[in-house]
Amino acid sequence: IQSMHYFFFIVFQVALRIRPLSDAELEEGATIIAHKVDDQMVVLMDPMEDPDDILRAHRSREKTYMFDVAFDYSATQDEVYRSTTKGLIEGLISGYNATVFAYGPTGCGKTYTMLGTDREPGIYVRTLNDLFKAIEETSDDMQYSVSMSYLEIYNEMIRDLLNPSSGFLDLREDSKGEIQVTGITEVSTINAREVMELLMKGNKQRTQEPTAANQTSSRSHAVLQVGVRQQSRCRDILQEVRFARLFMIDLAGSERASQTQNRGQRLKEGAHINRSLLALGNCINALSEKNGNKYVNYRDSKLTRLLKDSLGGNSRTVMIAHISPASLAFEDSRNTLTYADRAKSIRTRVKRNLLNVSYHVAQYTSIISDLRSEIQRLKKKIADQASRQLNPDRTDIRHVQAEVQAHSTRAEMDQLREQLIDAFRQQMDIRKRLMELDNSNMEIQIDTSKHLLTIADWEQERFRRRKKWQGERRKESFNKDESEKDSDSPESLSDSTEIQEVAIARENLVTLMAEQKKIQKQKAGLEQRLAELREKARRLEELLPRRVSSEEQREVLCLLCKVHELEIENAEMQSSALLKDNVIRQKNVVVQRFEQHRHLCHEIIQQQRKFIDDHSLLVPPHLQELYEMYMKEMDEKNLDRVVALDKFTIRTLKDGSLPKITLPSRGRDPLQEMDSDQESVHTLGSDNREGRTKLRRHTLPPILPEPDGLQILRGVQNIAVKAARRRSKVLEVDALRLPPPPSPLDPKKHKSNLSLIEARPKGLVLWRGRQPSPELRHATSDDNLSSSTGEGPAPNSTWTRPRNRQAVKNLAPREQDFDGRRRKRRSRSFEVTGQAVSF
Numbered sequence: 001i002q003s004m005h006y007f008f009f010i011v012f013q014v015a016l017r018i019r020p021l022s023d024a025e026l027e028e029g030a031t032i033i034a035h036k037v038d039d040q041m042v043v044l045m046d047p048m049e050d051p052d053d054i055l056r057a058h059r060s061r062e063k064t065y066m067f068d069v070a071f072d073y074s075a076t077q078d079e080v081y082r083s084t085t086k087g088l089i090e091g092l093i094s095g096y097n098a099t100v101f102a103y104g105p106t107g108c109g110k111t112y113t114m115l116g117t118d119r120e121p122g123i124y125v126r127t128l129n130d131l132f133k134a135i136e137e138t139s140d141d142m143q144y145s146v147s148m149s150y151l152e153i154y155n156e157m158i159r160d161l162l163n164p165s166s167g168f169l170d171l172r173e174d175s176k177g178e179i180q181v182t183g184i185t186e187v188s189t190i191n192a193r194e195v196m197e198l199l200m201k202g203n204k205q206r207t208q209e210p211t212a213a214n215q216t217s218s219r220s221h222a223v224l225q226v227g228v229r230q231q232s233r234c235r236d237i238l239q240e241v242r243f244a245r246l247f248m249i250d251l252a253g254s255e256r257a258s259q260t261q262n263r264g265q266r267l268k269e270g271a272h273i274n275r276s277l278l279a280l281g282n283c284i285n286a287l288s289e290k291n292g293n294k295y296v297n298y299r300d301s302k303l304t305r306l307l308k309d310s311l312g313g314n315s316r317t318v319m320i321a322h323i324s325p326a327s328l329a330f331e332d333s334r335n336t337l338t339y340a341d342r343a344k345s346i347r348t349r350v351k352r353n354l355l356n357v358s359y360h361v362a363q364y365t366s367i368i369s370d371l372r373s374e375i376q377r378l379k380k381k382i383a384d385q386a387s388r389q390l391n392p393d394r395t396d397i398r399h400v401q402a403e404v405q406a407h408s409t410r411a412e413m414d415q416l417r418e419q420l421i422d423a424f425r426q427q428m429d430i431r432k433r434l435m436e437l438d439n440s441n442m443e444i445q446i447d448t449s450k451h452l453l454t455i456a457d458w459e460q461e462r463f464r465r466r467k468k469w470q471g472e473r474r475k476e477s478f479n480k481d482e483s484e485k486d487s488d489s490p491e492s493l494s495d496s497t498e499i500q501e502v503a504i505a506r507e508n509l510v511t512l513m514a515e516q517k518k519i520q521k522q523k524a525g526l527e528q529r530l531a532e533l534r535e536k537a538r539r540l541e542e543l544l545p546r547r548v549s550s551e552e553q554r555e556v557l558c559l560l561c562k563v564h565e566l567e568i569e570n571a572e573m574q575s576s577a578l579l580k581d582n583v584i585r586q587k588n589v590v591v592q593r594f595e596q597h598r599h600l601c602h603e604i605i606q607q608q609r610k611f612i613d614d615h616s617l618l619v620p621p622h623l624q625e626l627y628e629m630y631m632k633e634m635d636e637k638n639l640d641r642v643v644a645l646d647k648f649t650i651r652t653l654k655d656g657s658l659p660k661i662t663l664p665s666r667g668r669d670p671l672q673e674m675d676s677d678q679e680s681v682h683t684l685g686s687d688n689r690e691g692r693t694k695l696r697r698h699t700l701p702p703i704l705p706e707p708d709g710l711q712i713l714r715g716v717q718n719i720a721v722k723a724a725r726r727r728s729k730v731l732e733v734d735a736l737r738l739p740p741p742p743s744p745l746d747p748k749k750h751k752s753n754l755s756l757i758e759a760r761p762k763g764l765v766l767w768r769g770r771q772p773s774p775e776l777r778h779a780t781s782d783d784n785l786s787s788s789t790g791e792g793p794a795p796n797s798t799w800t801r802p803r804n805r806q807a808v809k810n811l812a813p814r815e816q817d818f819d820g821r822r823r824k825r826r827s828r829s830f831e832v833t834g835q836a837v838s839f
């Protein structure tokens, strides 16, 4: 047994929206003639009106119109929605039908109002959002089912936009006199996202074509129909069921062929559009007649048939009329305003769609089973809540708040999710910037080390010369003339080039220190911001599961959090890999330096050996023993193995991958085999810098920088001076007793130095079998050379006359070679102070 309850309201609201002047209208020199006077009043001025024209003074077509609400170009989508449609939602879930339709000439903003844009969603999206919000709020007591369909009337034919392949559909009137579309797809859902997706999908199917009046002109009327059915969760013998329908309609725009310049298909479409809109206008005229025209011709078009209830039947209806403010659109605006004005007089009689259902005894069993499942659901809910209360950190005030808001809006959820994503994004950005700062810091440290080396070199050189000068002064007492010839006073060290080079290095150091401080400050700021963001994200994450109502959403959000956590971990790993890479780079430089030094030593030893052999010089047995040990080491390639191992480890660390290990072939060194596809171990550390390494064979790369640059600066100076002093004490005799190398600052002296070789007592100093001091082992190539310039024979050293004088002479070019290299190195290190040089 069904019974209807009627509650009558008389509702037909008319709103007017004036869109902004378009660029095209501006280009055509249009002026604004439509103005909003206040929230309800609109004035349309006559563009032809001329205040000076007396003949037309009484023929002005300027007119003022009153509507329920008026908007101009400054109105936002939200304002329009709130003043026109939001109020319908409450009625809808109480069982009242509702209709919103956008009306007006082409290009005046109907689609903009109804559909909107991604950034400024229109009435469709806002209404559905609020509807689902309202449903959720009462879902504890009421059971809802929402169905949705979306169709278009194109050239007087109905197409299902959710299933376009279903062909053209028909309109039928059901037994209660309600218009139904046969075969239309009705999607049941209360998931807002799903509805939005359907809407987007449907819109893509909608017929839209560019015309001269509108680039995205809708060539059809689009009708979105949402059915809401609800009944109480408390099943009773007498059950109340409410059902209401909401129509949201984006009409095609009325158009004049001259305005749209349409031809062919577009012209035909325009004719259909105009015909259906004319039918709508006629209905509006008929419905608005004061003396109550008994006959309203809804049957003239499919649009009016479909809108029958919305226009004159059981529906709360809002018509949003749209006009352009341009003087060029005066005629269209006037027509629209006239129709809208007439529509104000339309009266719809709204009744509440209530079905009171009395159930038959046979249905009691199904009611009982429904009730049982409802009890199960409630029991589960109570158990969930109890378990949450057991959890102490959920009893805090935030939890209570969260619980209160558990059923809060979907939009709020979206906002929360956006905030969370935003916090993660910002974290990622900060991490990236931190990585960049770390990298810059590392670059600064490398540059600092170069400058420190320049300064240390210079200090060493100054010390060496001072020593030499003192030696010369001592000799002066024996041979005054000779000392005068080769006097290289320490004052000459204040050579302007050297000073300039060092001064630049010092200046650069100061700049680098300042830069480093700046970076550290920035880093501290970023780290603090990162900590704040982490805390914010943590709080949001904590809040999310409590607010999320659906299990699915909860899972999705958890996954989202997980993904972002992983992203952050990934960034952290990248950053530490970058740091490791930098450390490896610096270690490579050190290894490279040792390797170059080793080459140099090897070369010196080989040359000395050749010299000894060529001149059949006497060598003390312990020195011979040492030499044999050295050769054995070289033959067995023990050092190469260690170097290869080191290189191999570095590569593995760098690549982060396991090395490819193959079984060693018989009789071959496995380590060498491992590296056999690479270049020889002699070029260790060269990698892709092989060429540069060759170039710098005897120029040693900078030492590793330490954290505090200024301390290092002082430290290096002290160490360099002390080391040189100690070396001069420890070294009694070093190697060949060769004349001092010519000053790199004055190559002209080179010749006189050569003549000095000949002038001195010729001979060789035999090794006394002492191990070189640690300082010597770490000395640069130049140091080795300078150490060979010892200050005369030690008391117990023995001199042996060379058998072949020519051999000594032959040393001169070699000396020149070293000197040339040393000068090269100087000029290179000078370049280094000017700009960063990468290794």
Ligand SMILES: Nc1ncnc2c1ncn2[C@@H]1O[C@H](COP(=O)(O)OP(=O)(O)OP(=O)(O)O)[C@@H](O)[C@H]1O
Pocket (backbone or CB within 6 Å): 018, 019, 020, 073, 104, 105, 106, 107, 108, 109, 110, 111, 112, 113, 214, 216, 217, 218, 219, 251, 252, 253, 322
């Ligand atoms: N209030 C507004 N604010 C900003 N832009 C607007 C506004 N109204 C309309 N527009 C812009 O004007 C252009 C035409 O609007 P729209 O397509 O909505 O017109 P229409 O009335 O639906 O036309 P038709 O029915 O012929 O398709 C669009 O680019 C739209 O973004």
